[in-house]
Amino acid sequence: MxxxxxxxxxxxxxxxxxxxxxxxxxxxxxxxxxxxxxxxxxxxxxxxxxxxxxxxxxxxxxxxxxxxxxxxxxxxxxxxxxxxxxxxxxxxxxxxxxxxxxxxxxxxxxxxxxxxxxxxxxxxxxxxxxxxxxxxxxxxxxxxxxxxxxxxxxxxxxxxxxxxxxxxxxxxxxxxxxxxxxxxxxxxxxxxxxxxxxxxxxxxxxxxxxxxxxxxxxxxxxxxxxxxxxLQTSAPEIIADVIDLKLPWMAGYSRRVAEASAACCARLGLGEETARRVYLAGLIHGMGRAAVPNAIWNTPGRLPTAAWEKVRLVPYWTARAGKQIGALARESEIASLAYERLDGSGYFRGAAGDGIAREGQVLAAAAAWVALRSKRPWREALSPEDAATLLREQALAGRFNADAVSALISNECDEYDGSVIAQKPRCAQATLLSPRESEVLRHISLGASNKEVAKALELSPSTVRTHVESVFRKLACSTRAAATLKASMLGLI
CATH class of the missing domain: 1.10.3210.10 (Hypothetical protein af1432)
Incomplete structure (x- = not known):
């Protein structure tokens, strides 16, 4: 890292x-x-x-x-x-x-x-x-x-x-x-x-x-x-990983948003310091999600008005975090722009155009790009092609920064390996867990039961249970949440 x-x-x-x-x-x-x-x-x-x-x-x-x-x-x-x-x-x-x-x-x-x-x-x-x-x-x-x-x-x-x-x-x-x-x-x-x-x-x-x-x-x-x-220093990714534990299907989401945001900044030539700020903002942009009950996030259909109002306050709480964590004040402000849209249809401020900082425009596009390709309780994940088409349409409609969208979906951006992005320790991934254990771990980190993993990987439930027990033993933990946290920090998922 x-x-x-x-x-x-x-x-x-x-x-x-x-x-x-x-x-x-x-x-x-x-x-x-x-x-x-x-x-x-x-x-x-x-x-x-x-x-x-x-x-x-x-x-x-x-x-x-x-x-x-x-x-x-x-x-x-x-x-x-x-x-x-x-x-x-x-x-x-x-x-x-x-x-x-x-x-x-x-x-x-x-x-x-x-x-x-x-x-x-x-x-x-x-x-x-x-x-x-x-x-x-x-x-x-x-x-x-x-x-x-x-x-x-x-x-x-x-x-x-x-x-x-x-x-x-x-x-x-x-x-x-x-x-x-x-x-x-x-x-x-x-x-x-x-x-x-x-x-x-x-x-x-x-x-x-x-x-x-x-x-x-x-x-x-x-x-x-x-x-x-x-007084010592720490990797900020731990904040993102703890945030994402709230909803099993969100595992790794904040890291992916941070990585996509920093890669986009590099593609746009915005400089390493800007990329660093936006990367940190991507890691913490979901802090306010903790204020919304899981039942709301897991709603499969359209949200009632009262529930939607709670969701709209997510970036407000993220902005409030900056007041309490002075050293991350600027990053928290950028993070709170993740759901604003250039045409003023976003939240919580309803800001538009130049009222949204360039860093915030990049983060908003990156968060949407990652979310569209992720499975949610209310929809399946979109393919990269379908996500790219939809995001381009949204940019043409004036909701997202078109340059940021183009950078996000370009191959060069996907292959970016910038200094501000935490590198996963591939040696740990190669030696600590077997390929099958890694596969099982990825499934359970997203909330899948043993039975669901068995069906997805065409294994027996008892075989899956054996792999889970082995993962727990190797990671020195006894719960799926702890295994997810440790595996994420080790670069295993």
């Missing part, structure tokens, strides 16, 4: 925190505020600087696995976003509360396993401390041993898990119900979710900390949450 597009780990973490907050139905500064509170709580509880740093990192990444199990929550409860927001707020009668303990545990355990494995992998890929990785892999365990997915007893659970859970509860409960009711709810959870003594410490300081938190300015968001590992 080329290092020209690398970003600070802190900026990748903040982007993932933004996506996670949207996915959990929280305000987009929830994880930042939780990190601030968790850091204060850890210091007050006597933890050293290293542990306080771990707590901050865990706070920002604790929802980084929630795109990976969004499909499971949608299947279980219908609305993967609203149901999780209700669960965090402990609202009476939230859908999961109606389940019997046995049925609830059976439903939540595999979802927790997916979440924990993916968030731990994210921390590992970002180069964060082993303690951060371990805490994230156990983020839903509880003090009384009734947590998920392993029902570990309190003394075996990393302290960071309790510190972050308690800080998150303070942030959510006080915001929704006020400080006094927050104290009541935390008291109810004390001794079960987190240690009694830690809860008492937090309750004695909560009002003061919340007052200080309100004074915490947006411009200061980096300094109190920064840790030494987050």
């Amino acid at each position: 080329q290092g020209d597009s690398d970003i600070r780990v802190l900026d990748a973490v903040k982007a993932l925190a933004f996506v996670g907050d949207l996915s959990m139905g929280q305000p987009t500064d929830h994880s930042l505020r939780t990190g601030w509170l968790a850091g204060r709580l850890a210091a007050e509880a006597g933890h050293d600087d290293a542990q306080c740093g771990v707590v901050k990192e865990v706070s920002l990444l604790r929802w980084s696995g929630c795109t990976a199990n969004a499909a499971g929550f949608a299947e279980w409860l219908g609305d993967d976003i609203g149901s999780r927001a209700d669960m965090l707020a402990m609202r009476p009668g939230w859908a999961g509360a109606d389940e019997s303990p046995g049925r609830f545990g059976a439903a939540i355990t595999p979802l927790a396993q997916i979440h924990c494995e993916v968030s731990g992998e994210v921390a590992r890929m970002l180069g964060l401390a082993g303690a951060t990785q371990v805490a994230l892999r156990h983020i839903f365990e509880s003090w009384d041993g009734a947590g998920f997915p392993h029902q570990m007893q309190g003394g075996n659970v990393p302290d960071a898990v309790f510190l972050v859970a308690l800080a998150g509860d303070i942030e959510i409960f006080s915001r929704i119900y006020g400080v006094e009711q927050a104290k009541v709810l935390i008291t109810q959870k004390a001794g079960r979710q987190y240690p009694q003594a830690l809860a008492q410490l937090a309750l004695s300081r909560a009002a003061k900390w919340l007052d200080e938190l309100e004074q915490w300015s947006t411009s200061a968001h980096d300094e109190p949450l920064n840790t030494q590992p987050m």
Whole structure:
């Protein structure tokens, strides 16, 4: 992978925190505020600087696995976003509360396993401390041993898990119900979710900390949450891969848009710096997708008006991300132009003509080019020829930049191998998995069941299962979401 597009780990973490907050139905500064509170709580509880740093990192990444199990929550409860927001707020009668303990545990355990494995992998890929990785892999365990997915007893659970859970509860409960009711709810959870003594410490300081938190300015968001590992650099592709995990049929989509966009810039002679910006914008242009429930994305027919309005806000949320991730502000602005059209028929701004930056025009054409050739729940993938014909027609109608469209569908653009595009490590692809394992992995990464893979590849289901188990073993993971994430970062899919 080329290092020209690398970003600070802190900026990748903040982007993932933004996506996670949207996915959990929280305000987009929830994880930042939780990190601030968790850091204060850890210091007050006597933890050293290293542990306080771990707590901050865990706070920002604790929802980084929630795109990976969004499909499971949608299947279980219908609305993967609203149901999780209700669960965090402990609202009476939230859908999961109606389940019997046995049925609830059976439903939540595999979802927790997916979440924990993916968030731990994210921390590992970002180069964060082993303690951060371990805490994230156990983020839903509880003090009384009734947590998920392993029902570990309190003394075996990393302290960071309790510190972050308690800080998150303070942030959510006080915001929704006020400080006094927050104290009541935390008291109810004390001794079960987190240690009694830690809860008492937090309750004695909560009002003061919340007052200080309100004074915490947006411009200061980096300094109190920064840790030494987050000063390093990271490949930005991890953001794209986590975004795409929300919808299995989107696997690899954001990377392909980024690559097509950068290739188009090179073909148009826009310069390496412009290509780099547009490449990064392509990677992150789907951040706002996390705010829309999976049920809407999976709708096979025409969307109702209310659902369509949520979709129209996707680029708005992407633009908002730039306000929170200052280092990616320009790229987020470009990313938010992905669905604008030159004739003013796009969204969310309804911008037209020169009101859409050249970088945005390239990105919009590239996103459409990749999407048309990808299968969606409401249509089959178009052939390259049919996609090219349709995109040319749209350009002639004044919706897309004609030069960008021509560049995208040219053979020279397809063969572009520019320095800003992350190169996949072909040596890993050639040696880690067998050709058949790679084929099976590509199918399951797009959400296919073993039975569907067996039919597509003309294999028996038991043979497919054997290949899947081998892939998991070689990638050192136990869930399809984690296998997809790791394989994507290794260049295997």
